[in-house]
Amino acid sequence: MTVWLHSRPLELNHVYLVKHTGRHVKAKATQIRYRVDVNTFAHAPAQQLEMNGIACVEFETTEPLFFDPYQRNRTTGSFIAIDRLTNATVGAGMIQGRSSGKIKADQTSSALSPVTAQERGLRHGHRAGIIFADDIEQAKRLERELFENHFEVVALVDGELSHQARLASAHALLQAGPCCSATSC
Numbered sequence: 001m002t003v004w005l006h007s008r009p010l011e012l013n014h015v016y017l018v019k020h021t022g023r024h025v026k027a028k029a030t031q032i033r034y035r036v037d038v039n040t041f042a043h044a045p046a047q048q049l050e051m052n053g054i055a056c057v058e059f060e061t062t063e064p065l066f067f068d069p070y071q072r073n074r075t076t077g078s079f080i081a082i083d084r085l086t087n088a089t090v091g092a093g094m095i096q097g098r099s100s101g102k103i104k105a106d107q108t109s110s111a112l113s114p115v116t117a118q119e120r121g122l123r124h125g126h127r128a129g130i131i132f133a134d135d136i137e138q139a140k141r142l143e144r145e146l147f148e149n150h151f152e153v154v155a156l157v158d159g160e161l162s163h164q165a166r167l168a169s170a171h172a173l174l175q176a177g178p179c180c181s182a183t184s185c
Helices: 105-109 116-125 136-148 164-177
Strands: 002-004 015-020 024-035 054-061 076-083 090-093 129-133 179-183
Touching: 129 136
Parallel strands: 129 179
Antiparallel strands: 002 054, 002 090, 015 024, 015 076, 024 054, 076 090
Protein backbone atom coordinates (compact mmCIF):
# COMPACT_ATOMS: atom_id res chain seq x y z
CA MET A 1 0.00 0.00 0.00
CA THR A 2 1.49 3.30 -1.09
CA VAL A 3 0.68 6.82 0.07
CA TRP A 4 1.76 9.41 -2.50
CA LEU A 5 3.26 12.53 -0.90
CA HIS A 6 4.25 14.69 -3.86
CA SER A 7 2.37 17.14 -6.08
CA ARG A 8 3.76 15.39 -9.17
CA PRO A 9 1.71 12.16 -9.56
CA LEU A 10 3.23 8.68 -9.40
CA GLU A 11 4.31 7.65 -12.89
CA LEU A 12 4.24 4.02 -13.97
CA ASN A 13 7.62 2.75 -15.21
CA HIS A 14 9.40 5.88 -13.95
CA VAL A 15 12.55 4.99 -11.99
CA TYR A 16 12.57 6.08 -8.36
CA LEU A 17 14.92 5.29 -5.50
CA VAL A 18 13.42 3.13 -2.80
CA LYS A 19 14.90 3.37 0.68
CA HIS A 20 14.21 0.11 2.46
CA THR A 21 15.79 -0.36 5.88
CA GLY A 22 19.35 0.92 5.27
CA ARG A 23 19.50 0.25 1.51
CA HIS A 24 18.72 2.38 -1.53
CA VAL A 25 17.69 0.54 -4.71
CA LYS A 26 16.21 1.66 -7.99
CA ALA A 27 12.56 0.74 -8.44
CA LYS A 28 9.68 1.46 -10.75
CA ALA A 29 5.95 1.17 -10.23
CA THR A 30 4.74 -1.38 -12.77
CA GLN A 31 1.04 -1.47 -11.92
CA ILE A 32 -1.55 0.30 -9.80
CA ARG A 33 -3.87 -2.51 -8.77
CA TYR A 34 -6.45 -0.18 -7.22
CA ARG A 35 -6.87 3.16 -5.50
CA VAL A 36 -8.49 3.35 -2.06
CA ASP A 37 -11.34 5.84 -1.52
CA VAL A 38 -10.45 7.24 1.92
CA ASN A 39 -14.10 8.01 2.74
CA THR A 40 -15.58 4.60 1.96
CA PHE A 41 -12.45 2.38 1.79
CA ALA A 42 -13.80 1.12 -1.55
CA HIS A 43 -11.32 0.00 -4.21
CA ALA A 44 -11.40 1.84 -7.53
CA PRO A 45 -9.32 1.39 -10.69
CA ALA A 46 -6.59 3.98 -11.23
CA GLN A 47 -4.03 4.86 -13.87
CA GLN A 48 -2.10 7.30 -11.67
CA LEU A 49 -1.76 8.23 -8.05
CA GLU A 50 -2.16 11.88 -7.04
CA MET A 51 -0.87 13.65 -3.93
CA ASN A 52 -2.34 12.18 -0.71
CA GLY A 53 -3.72 9.25 -2.72
CA ILE A 54 -3.51 5.72 -1.34
CA ALA A 55 -3.23 2.73 -3.64
CA CYS A 56 -2.10 -0.85 -3.90
CA VAL A 57 0.93 -0.53 -6.19
CA GLU A 58 3.30 -3.17 -7.55
CA PHE A 59 6.95 -2.14 -7.63
CA GLU A 60 9.81 -3.85 -9.42
CA THR A 61 13.28 -3.32 -7.95
CA THR A 62 16.67 -3.70 -9.60
CA GLU A 63 17.93 -5.72 -6.63
CA PRO A 64 16.11 -8.17 -4.37
CA LEU A 65 14.74 -6.80 -1.11
CA PHE A 66 14.49 -8.99 1.95
CA PHE A 67 11.35 -7.97 3.81
CA ASP A 68 8.55 -9.08 6.06
CA PRO A 69 4.93 -8.05 5.64
CA TYR A 70 4.33 -4.72 7.40
CA GLN A 71 1.88 -6.40 9.79
CA ARG A 72 4.71 -8.65 11.05
CA ASN A 73 7.61 -6.15 11.11
CA ARG A 74 7.19 -2.39 10.57
CA THR A 75 10.91 -1.84 9.93
CA THR A 76 11.46 -4.43 7.21
CA GLY A 77 7.90 -4.07 5.92
CA SER A 78 8.05 -0.39 4.98
CA PHE A 79 9.84 1.82 2.47
CA ILE A 80 9.97 5.35 1.15
CA ALA A 81 10.11 6.37 -2.50
CA ILE A 82 12.53 9.14 -3.45
CA ASP A 83 12.74 11.20 -6.66
CA ARG A 84 16.21 10.50 -8.06
CA LEU A 85 16.73 14.00 -9.45
CA THR A 86 15.45 16.19 -6.60
CA ASN A 87 16.04 13.77 -3.70
CA ALA A 88 12.51 14.60 -2.49
CA THR A 89 10.52 11.96 -0.64
CA VAL A 90 7.58 11.31 -2.96
CA GLY A 91 5.87 8.29 -1.38
CA ALA A 92 5.75 5.89 1.53
CA GLY A 93 4.70 2.28 1.48
CA MET A 94 3.76 -0.70 3.57
CA ILE A 95 4.74 -4.01 2.00
CA GLN A 96 1.93 -6.54 2.08
CA GLY A 97 3.80 -9.33 0.31
CA ARG A 98 5.37 -10.28 -2.97
CA SER A 99 3.44 -10.49 -6.19
CA SER A 100 3.38 -13.82 -7.97
CA GLY A 101 6.93 -14.76 -8.78
CA LYS A 102 5.78 -16.51 -11.92
CA ILE A 103 7.49 -15.80 -15.22
CA LYS A 104 5.14 -14.23 -17.70
CA ALA A 105 4.76 -15.82 -21.13
CA ASP A 106 6.44 -12.88 -22.89
CA GLN A 107 9.45 -13.17 -20.55
CA THR A 108 10.19 -16.78 -21.48
CA SER A 109 10.70 -15.92 -25.15
CA SER A 110 12.88 -12.90 -24.27
CA ALA A 111 15.07 -15.03 -21.98
CA LEU A 112 17.00 -16.25 -25.03
CA SER A 113 17.16 -12.92 -26.90
CA PRO A 114 20.03 -10.43 -26.46
CA VAL A 115 19.53 -7.55 -24.03
CA THR A 116 18.85 -4.32 -25.93
CA ALA A 117 20.13 -0.81 -25.19
CA GLN A 118 16.49 0.22 -24.62
CA GLU A 119 16.06 -2.48 -21.93
CA ARG A 120 19.27 -1.35 -20.26
CA GLY A 121 18.07 2.26 -20.34
CA LEU A 122 14.82 1.28 -18.64
CA ARG A 123 16.67 -0.64 -15.94
CA HIS A 124 19.25 2.08 -15.27
CA GLY A 125 16.79 4.94 -15.66
CA HIS A 126 19.01 6.75 -18.17
CA ARG A 127 20.50 6.29 -21.59
CA ALA A 128 24.16 5.55 -22.11
CA GLY A 129 26.62 8.35 -22.64
CA ILE A 130 30.33 8.94 -22.94
CA ILE A 131 32.00 12.08 -21.66
CA PHE A 132 35.53 12.86 -22.77
CA ALA A 133 37.72 14.99 -20.48
CA ASP A 134 41.36 15.99 -20.82
CA ASP A 135 41.76 16.59 -17.08
CA ILE A 136 42.05 13.36 -15.03
CA GLU A 137 40.99 15.11 -11.80
CA GLN A 138 37.94 16.55 -13.56
CA ALA A 139 37.02 13.08 -14.86
CA LYS A 140 37.38 11.57 -11.39
CA ARG A 141 35.24 14.32 -9.80
CA LEU A 142 32.58 13.77 -12.47
CA GLU A 143 32.71 10.02 -11.93
CA ARG A 144 32.22 10.51 -8.17
CA GLU A 145 29.34 13.00 -8.66
CA LEU A 146 27.50 10.71 -11.08
CA PHE A 147 28.07 7.68 -8.83
CA GLU A 148 26.76 9.57 -5.78
CA ASN A 149 23.62 10.35 -7.81
CA HIS A 150 23.05 6.61 -8.44
CA PHE A 151 24.23 6.46 -12.06
CA GLU A 152 26.19 3.52 -13.41
CA VAL A 153 29.55 5.11 -14.18
CA VAL A 154 33.09 4.10 -15.16
CA ALA A 155 36.12 6.36 -15.68
CA LEU A 156 38.67 5.18 -18.22
CA VAL A 157 41.83 7.03 -17.29
CA ASP A 158 44.43 7.89 -19.94
CA GLY A 159 47.49 5.67 -19.64
CA GLU A 160 45.69 2.77 -17.99
CA LEU A 161 44.67 1.30 -21.34
CA SER A 162 45.99 1.49 -24.88
CA HIS A 163 44.17 3.77 -27.34
CA GLN A 164 42.58 0.76 -29.07
CA ALA A 165 41.53 -0.78 -25.73
CA ARG A 166 39.96 2.54 -24.59
CA LEU A 167 37.93 2.75 -27.80
CA ALA A 168 36.81 -0.87 -27.50
CA SER A 169 35.93 -0.39 -23.82
CA ALA A 170 34.03 2.82 -24.52
CA HIS A 171 32.07 1.11 -27.29
CA ALA A 172 31.24 -1.88 -25.06
CA LEU A 173 30.15 0.39 -22.19
CA LEU A 174 28.00 2.47 -24.53
CA GLN A 175 26.27 -0.71 -25.70
CA ALA A 176 25.86 -1.90 -22.09
CA GLY A 177 24.09 1.28 -21.07
CA PRO A 178 25.99 2.81 -18.15
CA CYS A 179 27.00 6.45 -18.20
CA CYS A 180 30.76 6.59 -18.36
CA SER A 181 33.38 9.33 -18.19
CA ALA A 182 36.72 8.93 -19.88
CA THR A 183 39.85 10.98 -20.29
CA SER A 184 40.80 11.84 -23.84
CA CYS A 185 40.92 8.84 -26.15
